[in-house]
Amino acid sequence: MTDTNTQNTNTQDTDNQAPQRTPLYQSHVDSDGKLVDFSGWELPINYGSQIEEHEAVRTDAGMFDVSHMVVADIKGADSKAWLQKLLANDVNKLKVVGKALYSPMLNEQGGVIDDLIVYLTNSDETEYRIVSNAATRDKDMAQFNKVADGFDITVTERPELAMLAVQGPNAVEKLAQAKPRWADTLSGLKPFVGADLTDIEGSDWFVARTGYTGEDGVEVIMHGDDAPAFFEQLKAHGIKPAGLGARDTLRMEAGMNLYGHDMDETISPYECNMGWTLALKDDRDFVGRTAMVSKRKQAKDDQTAMKQVGLLLTSRGVLREGMAVTINQGTDNEQTGIITSGTFSPSLKNSIAIARVPASLSEDDKVQIDLRGKGKFVDVRVLKLPFVRNGKQQFDS
């Protein structure tokens, strides 16, 4: 058998540095987590079966250690103005303390540096919290600092904090059983809103009704010292530890982007289904706006514009990142796209992919993939994302 190459992970230490560990490292070991190097962090890819963990989140409740993600607290008189310059979406939309906003952060060329969530954390709009990706930490911080020039703000990274995502139709109910003191807060917590739990639970505790799975659930932030006991408490209440493998199949079914795969610094928000995150109604000057808009206009004019779609393979095989999408093969209207994320979908029991294709692609086009690179093309169905939401298939079989 050939040696397998694992997606998204390195089994070798390429940085000459031991991978970092989250406060939950021992909890993963104790729960039989299979540890791998994910962007320089030692995290579990599964705890036995990624398919079982995926199904637990879709039907019941699972939890993911996402402590490797970056939490940065912003304070200062110019916090709001700085964020309005930094981000393509507009924090002016945040009218209530705790409300969250999903946004790309662009470079000067209109390409995506990272995707992140920002919470309003005080009513004066002088305090915010940003949660962003681990793999992009250094360049995110560099961009924060670069744009901060001339603004009265401080950016305080919070590496001592841990974060656990608790997801699934029964997640909030089981969390409320584990933490009865939180029950009122949780029952009033609307989607995309966070709540400070300092008064109820203690310093640094925070919960938000957000997630990366397409199910109901929350993401809980706490001091790293409190994380292991919290993990065991949730486990005792029937919330199943779930690893990075399940996280990837869940988010792909939910049509959610993974930075570094579905988009990167060369990709515009329009090309990765993030057009809806752009706040362009007024003439707010944010980094990358001008370039992004003019490039999109140019691309439409010369017909090179791309868009993001979902692909479903109903025959045997697995769609994988990097595979070419062949459109109208063999005709004089042949075009190409590319798969940016692919996997086997445990909920649909077929392979799915997220792909970047010509924006002009329509139902009249024949879309195929050469799975083995041997010139044998199989048909795929083009679908609007998401494939699955709240446990239910979103398209007709």
Place this chain on the structure above:
Amino acid sequence: MSNVPAELKYIASHEWLRLEDDGTVTVGITDHAQDLLGDVVFVELPEVGANISVDEEISVVESVKAASDVYAPISGEVVAVNESLEDDPEIINSDPYGEGWFFRMKPDNMEDYEALMSADEYENEL
């Protein structure tokens, strides 16, 4: 620590062989291999009756993570394939040496089989 049954023969690329009473040899992938692969979702098996040559790519195991080629460990003729892998490929993960067998073959030369690695030799490679 992965499981390496003492009574089987092995090749370095993580396949096992078991000599049956009728002189045929059953082939599968090892516990180490299934662990590396993760959840198996599809298996392509050779045709019954196919004549296979050592090192020829005769099967593909597709897991959530990757597609892996499986090679003919020795030359011979395929006499049976495990049809239950079609509907339940995950047996390969749960029972790689038992119900997760891939195919059975008649070796061209028994010496080829005898020359393969023992359990100890395979374990040393891991």
